[in-house]
Amino acid sequence: MSATPTDVIPTKSEWTITNHPNANEEIPFSILIKDKSGKPIQTFETIHEKKMHLFIVSKDLSYFSHIHPKYKGNGEFDFTTSFPAGGDYKLISEFTPKGGGDPSVESQWVHIDGETAEGIPLVLDQKLTKVVNGKKVTLSFDHIMAGMTVHMNFTIRDAASNQPIKNLQPYLGAMGHAVAMSGDAEKYLHIHPMATEGNGPKVTFMTVFPKKGIYKVWGQFQHEGQVFTVPFVINVEN
Numbered sequence: 001m002s003a004t005p006t007d008v009i010p011t012k013s014e015w016t017i018t019n020h021p022n023a024n025e026e027i028p029f030s031i032l033i034k035d036k037s038g039k040p041i042q043t044f045e046t047i048h049e050k051k052m053h054l055f056i057v058s059k060d061l062s063y064f065s066h067i068h069p070k071y072k073g074n075g076e077f078d079f080t081t082s083f084p085a086g087g088d089y090k091l092i093s094e095f096t097p098k099g100g101g102d103p104s105v106e107s108q109w110v111h112i113d114g115e116t117a118e119g120i121p122l123v124l125d126q127k128l129t130k131v132v133n134g135k136k137v138t139l140s141f142d143h144i145m146a147g148m149t150v151h152m153n154f155t156i157r158d159a160a161s162n163q164p165i166k167n168l169q170p171y172l173g174a175m176g177h178a179v180a181m182s183g184d185a186e187k188y189l190h191i192h193p194m195a196t197e198g199n200g201p202k203v204t205f206m207t208v209f210p211k212k213g214i215y216k217v218w219g220q221f222q223h224e225g226q227v228f229t230v231p232f233v234i235n236v237e238n
């Protein structure tokens with residue numbers, strides 16, 4: 001398994017959005033996935049239980065959402081979602097046309113009307129331990145250098161007892177999922193979950209940060225029927 005994407009099928013996309021979408025309203029979207037020549041792609045692989053994974057982030061990366069558009073056929077995926085405030089959001093879709101290796105990625109910026117939330121500056125986490133939903137999550141790395149395969153470990157404990165959690169549940173067919181974006185929201189990273197022994201407390205992912213700088217990483221895990229998302233802001237060195 002390689003940390004850099006291989007056998008990615010080149011695609012094009014066409015996004016259809018209501019005119020002047022507003023914050024706090026359900027907004028319908030459709031995404032048409034086409035091949036290089038512009039013909040709709042007909043068949044997609046099911047990866048981690050879904051034909052498409054869609055991530056939505058605000059420009060300042062303070063907002064994060066992970067949803068699964070429905071495949072309507074003839075290359076078209078539909079979904080509805082709402083946005084917490086006005087402003088610019090990036091929508092990143094990941095899907096694998098039949099026969100592809102790693103997923104293809106198509107993204108689109110959208111502007112949402114309505115009162116804009118004040119941008120929250122990305123602040124580097126000084127300590128890579130956080131408490132979310134009663135879990136104490138620690139992020140660690142073998143190293144954190146750009147351009148090289150990085151192993152990222154999330155270690156999950158019960159926040160109250162500090163006991164390691166050993167009964168994580170598979171979420172979308174893996175022991176966890178992780179997503180990373182560069183601080184400017186330009187670069188989206190493919191992250192591979194590694195085959196893990198047992199159900200926690202440590203879940204390892206593999207990726208390559210393309211260049212140095214600040215990145216935000218979100219880990220998603222499931223425990224006792226609840227999915228929780230834990231974000232970290234990290235600095236990748238040269």
Ligand SMILES: [Cu+2]
Pocket residue numbers: 050052053054066067068172
């Ligand atoms: Cu997904």
